[in-house]
Structures are given as structure tokens and as C-alpha cells.
Amino acid sequence: MDSTTATPSGHAPASGAPAAAAVRARGLRKVYGSGEAAVNALADVDIDFAAGAFTAIMGPSGSGKSTLMHLLAGLDSATSGKAYLGSTEITGLGDKELTRLRRDRVGFVFQSFNLLPMFTAEQNIVLPLELAGARVDPAWMDTLVQTLGLADRLTHRPSELSGGQQQRVAIARALIAKPDVVFADEPTGNLDSRAGAQVLSFLRRSVRELGRTVIMVTHDPSAAAYADRVVLLADGRIAGDITDPTPESVLAGLDALRSLDEPEAAMR
Template sequence: MTTLTEHSSAPGTGGTTNAAVARSLNKTYGTGDTAVRALTNVDVSFEAGTFTAIMGPSGSGKSTLMHCLAGLDTADSGRIWIGQTEITALKDAELTRLRRDSVGFVFQSFNLVPTLTAEQNITLPVALANGTVDDGWLDYITGTLGLTGRLKHRPHELSGGQQQRVAVARALLTRPHVVFGDEPTGNLDSKAGAEVLSLLRRSTRELGQSIIMVTHDPLAASYADRVVLMNDGALVGELSSPTPDTVTAALTKLGA
């Protein structure tokens, strides 16, 4: 099997410190009078082993940025690295393999297969790649996420919070360079949402996982180490050690 080519090192990494980097990223949807500039010369780095939230008003470009970083959408110009691999230089097959092996996803909808058990859902990406599950790592992450007694249950036998824990475990199983979360608690009640956010934060502190999450919720963002703020397709600021109050105040200034 062809190995991914490691292109020029991501700028500012010193070789190892960033999970994802974007440089001079531009993206426009549509043409002519209907054109919408979704990203404008975006330069941003996400340090490895940290939890970052991306926030901004509706239409600010936060979801577009995440989709481009994750290789789910293509930018019109600019460069993106996941770890030390420049994904904007990859062919389609290489990009597909990188998303499978080096990127984890946690979506608002849990995206679990209803006929499979929790354990089968967690290991599905490895099975589809004809890989071998690291049973020790599987036991560790399912234990950390409180799923040990639920692995034989199917999704309909689990609460919403438990289903999202399964999705988190699935995202962590391949030890990806980065996990992307798209409103991961949007379909959960406040208690279950807090549980999942606490687990995401623990995964950075205890498992060394890098997480980039798009959210509109100041409380959810307060679980992150850092908040990146966007407006009109551009980066407009960031917060370190955010709290619900500091995030709310920053969003109010942006008209969100």
C-alpha cells in the first residue's frame, strides 16, 4: 500500500507541535452577484494535545474552516496540514486514507449503525479498512468513557449521551492526529452534553488528543483550552482559558 507523502513541514511547528495548520486559506461559494466569500486569507494553527473551539455568528465561516481542515471540503487557495502532512497536496485516494487513519469525527447526529452493537460501531472504521483493533487501547478508551458495561448494547438501547460517547470512542480508536467535532452536543440535554464535553476535555488531558470543535454554545466552548473567533470569513480574535461569560461577551461584540 502506498504511504502518505510527508510534504513540507507545517509552518511554526518546529516539527511536532501542531495538530492542524491553515495558511492563506480562501473559499468562495457561487459566482458573480451570488458569490459568498466563506474564508478570507485565514491563517491559524491548532496546537497538538489541546482542545480548541471555533465560534462566530451564523455565516461566519466556522463550519467551512472545519470542513476544509478536515479534508471534507476543498479551499480555492491556501495550504493545510494535518500533523506533518500537507493535505492540499494529496491525491483523492491519499486524502481518503488520511481522513480514515489520521482524523476522527464527532457530529451532532451520532451517525451510529442501528443494527450494530456499541463495540461494533466503535471498531467499524478499523473493520472497513481491514485493520486490526488494538484491544488494549479499545479497553482503555471505553473504560475511560464509561462504556465497558454497554458494549453489547445497540444504539436504541443507549441514552443520547451514551450514543455520543460511542461516537467519541470511535473517533479516538485509531489514535488520530486530530478529532473534529461539529456541534457534538447539539442534540443532547444539558446533563448529557456536559458529560460528553467533560470527556472530550479529559481526552486532551489524559489521552493527549487534539480536538477542534465548532459550536455556537458559550457553555460548550468554556470546556475548551482556547476559542478561535470568526466573523465574515476571517479570524477576528481568540480567547485563552475561556469562561461562559468571556465567550458571551466576545460573541456579543461580533453581533452573534
């Protein structure tokens, strides 16, 4: 567990440190509701996510893994604590800055793909650039399309694509603006195992071959095994950290959590 003393004011650029954190959390806390009904979704989490790595966040339902991701991506506001994207503290930003941040520096992959049904695959992929008013880099576009195997699907609408294809389009959309980090929320949750495996290997390739940073939330141990590192969450706290995971090591980690807290699993 990372116990480095946090220096909140000092966030010097991580020059010269190749494994510098792309995303950091310091004392991050999120409380839902108030008074008696208050629920501590996230309790003073400190964590670093390395750039150029594929990290999975795991944990039982209600462990706070989704909340952590929302806060790290600037989708939700923290009750206290700080979150950084590179050297930018995002917990203090307003909606306009957050919108810009998401547009330029963050990519998202959703469980239910969330492609716009009226646009073709290609239009969906370049949408973030259009929103930013930026040009498409044809070489990068070509790289993504080739890597994700979408070359003959670009003119199709989402309704004409399989689930796996839709998710690959969503990954391309998340990567098109070369963001600092891509957040993937249960990217294989709506896919069969073959399509899911394909998507996961694409995510890994985008880290290994294209040099991107990916943070994935999942509850599937075999999906988490594709990552370089697995962070385990329970009761809103970091409960474990596995480097170079295998499905077995992840399962073992999870079992350790479950034995600690049985009723939580029945929450959802």
C-alpha cells in the first residue's frame, strides 16, 4: 500500500520519472446522503496510477470502485480530498474546465457502449474532436482503425454492429483525442466472453503498443487479469494491490475480501 507522505501543495511535473503518476488521489472521500443515512462510499483514499500502464480496479458491489472512478475522471465532486490528473488538480475545477478536461485529456469506455445511434461508426469515433473543434490526425485514425479492426465497419451505424464491434468503436472514440488517461467502466459487462476477450486485448494493446494509460473498473477476475496491476477496493478503502495479476491471484485476493465482509456482496 502506498504510504508516501502526501504533499498536497507540491505537485511538481514528473519529469524524468517514466513511471510518474498519470492520476493521483489524496485523502479522497465521498459521502452520499447526510445525517443518519450518510454512506461513506469512499473513505480517505490515497492512490497513484502510473502513466503508460493498464490498471484494473476491482472489488465487490458497493466497494466504492465506481465512485473512485467518477471522482478521478471529474464526473462527480468529492466531499473532501483531492484528485489530480497529471499535475492538474481536478477536484477544484468548475464545469467548464471539467468539460474541457474531458474533451482533451480523458477518454471513456462505457459498459453499454453509448454510441450515438444516428451517427456512423466513423462519425462516432471523431465526435470528441469535433466537439473540441480539432482536426483529425489521419495517421492516428488509421492506426486506431487498423488496431481495432474496424476498417470495413466505418460507414455502419451502431444498430448494424455487434456488441463487440460497438465497444471497439467506443474504444477508438476514447483514444482519438490521445487523452492522458482512458477510463473504462465494466467494458465487457455487456459482451459475450469471446468479444470481451477481444476488447480486453485491444485495451492492453493500446497501452503496450500505443503508449496510452487505461484505468478499468471491473468485477470480472479474468478481465482484471489482462491488466498490469489490480487495485482491490472494499468498503471505500484500498484493500489490496496485485502486480502482474493472473485470474487465480485476483480470485484469491477477492476471496480474502469476501471472507472479511460477506453481507456487502448481496447489496446490489
